[in-house]
Amino acid sequence: MVLKIENTQITDWKGYKGRPFLISGPCSAETEEQVMETARQLAALNQVSVFRAGIWKPRTRPNSFEGIGSEGLKWMRRVKQETGMLIGTEVANEKHVYEALKYGVDMLWIGARTTVNPFTVQEISDALQGVDVMVLVKNPVNPDIELWVGAIERIAGAGITRIGAIHRGFSTYEKTLYRNQPNWQLPIELRRRIPDLPIICDPSHIAGARAYLHEISQKAMDLNFDGLMIESHIDPANALSDSAQQLTPNDLKELLTRLIMRNPNPDDPKLLDVLGELRQQIDIYDDHLLDLLEKRMKIAEKIGMYKKENNITILQSLRWDEIIRRAVIRGQTKGLSAEMIDGIFKAIHQESINHQMRVMNNER
Numbered sequence: 001m002v003l004k005i006e007n008t009q010i011t012d013w014k015g016y017k018g019r020p021f022l023i024s025g026p027c028s029a030e031t032e033e034q035v036m037e038t039a040r041q042l043a044a045l046n047q048v049s050v051f052r053a054g055i056w057k058p059r060t061r062p063n064s065f066e067g068i069g070s071e072g073l074k075w076m077r078r079v080k081q082e083t084g085m086l087i088g089t090e091v092a093n094e095k096h097v098y099e100a101l102k103y104g105v106d107m108l109w110i111g112a113r114t115t116v117n118p119f120t121v122q123e124i125s126d127a128l129q130g131v132d133v134m135v136l137v138k139n140p141v142n143p144d145i146e147l148w149v150g151a152i153e154r155i156a157g158a159g160i161t162r163i164g165a166i167h168r169g170f171s172t173y174e175k176t177l178y179r180n181q182p183n184w185q186l187p188i189e190l191r192r193r194i195p196d197l198p199i200i201c202d203p204s205h206i207a208g209a210r211a212y213l214h215e216i217s218q219k220a221m222d223l224n225f226d227g228l229m230i231e232s233h234i235d236p237a238n239a240l241s242d243s244a245q246q247l248t249p250n251d252l253k254e255l256l257t258r259l260i261m262r263n264p265n266p267d268d269p270k271l272l273d274v275l276g277e278l279r280q281q282i283d284i285y286d287d288h289l290l291d292l293l294e295k296r297m298k299i300a301e302k303i304g305m306y307k308k309e310n311n312i313t314i315l316q317s318l319r320w321d322e323i324i325r326r327a328v329i330r331g332q333t334k335g336l337s338a339e340m341i342d343g344i345f346k347a348i349h350q351e352s353i354n355h356q357m358r359v360m361n362n363e364r
Ligand code: PEP
Pocket: 027, 054, 058, 090, 110, 111, 112, 113, 138, 168, 205
């Protein structure tokens, strides 16, 4: 059961400048100069709602730069005063929350390594009780939707009404093209479960390299995500953290110009007509599929009855291996992926067994 989340529409969030809701700034605040100059250049784009910078950095190995600490919050406060952009940073414990709020930070986010730990998320939630601040919850490093939802519920439990999720990808043991696997099905499932929750994509931590930022951002926009968090640094080559994935404010501008924004709610009647008609066709086929499944299960029940009368076990795996093998081959000639056919037929098999069991147990 998902907690009822009282959330404010992202379009009503302070600082909203249109889709994509843009959060940008360096991975880490390093020096006052670096923070101020990055912020000035980003502010000049006129599209960034929130200036981000990591103050406390969760680093994989010790002896890496672990963040400048509270000193950097003074620089961020200056950014807010001088550029008008809102400011945001990562918090990983209650001390971070108190420090950030003391300096007027408008947006806090919970990092991927923190979302995995319900104790810490609860500690942060307790520190946020009664505070009016934007809070974004990054996905946990492992692809576990329940942990992600659980963390969002804990934050909602503090009474926060501007909550969003950040999709930053999932770590894997194997080396892959991207630093973190996007597993797009997880944010899509999150949207299904909590439709009103804004989802921000963080292409920087998914990509791990500048070259992939555009394609990931485009995909996020095509999936109708609400915003993007993209790391930007005036001198990426010399950044103290995440150097390969940061881009200059100028390159960010270029990326944004190339983004194609498709219409999530077309209102042109002609477009709607064509789409409406195609959707009706889809609905008809979906009804067919359901009718077919119903008929198929009726046959399974007859088989169940026959097995019962003749004292034969329900599960006959050789027969099922053969059905799936045949369906996969046939599906491939129709352009249907083996993965999908395998998934669907396994589900049908399970349902078939359930129906036969009911017959055996005289429940039907
Ligand atoms: C970050 O945003 O700089 C960061 C550390 O992110 P994540 O929690 O996604 O690793």
